[in-house]
C-alpha cells in the first residue's frame with residue numbers, strides 16, 4: 854500500500870470524528886488557531902480541509918488527512934503516516950512505535966510492500 858492509498862483509505866470525515874471536531878454544512882472550527890466561527894471548509898471530494906482565516910498559521914493551505922494529523926498532534930510527516938496507518942488497521946500498536954522512528958523513505962518502502 855502506497856502513501857496515496859493510505860490517504861484514500863482514511864477520509865477527512867474520520868479524522869475530524871477522531872478528534873471530535875463537529876462539522877456543519879461542510880464547515881468546522883479550525884483546530885489550528887483560536888476560531889470563534891467556523892473558518893475551515895471541508896472538501897469531501899478531495900479529502901482535504903482549508904482554513905480561510907488570516908489569523909491562522911495554516912491559512913489557505915490545502916490540508917490532507919496526513920497533514921491534518923501532523924499539524925494537530927505536532928508530529929513529523931512520518932509519525933503522522935504511522936498514525937494514519939494505525940487508524941486504518943495497517944499497523945499494530947507495536948509496529949506503530951517502530952514506524953515513528955523511521956525516516957520517511959524507509960516508511961514509504963514498508964507501506965509500499967503491504
Ligand SMILES: [Zn+2]
Pocket residue numbers: 883884885886888892893904905906908909910911912
Ligand atoms: Zn485556522
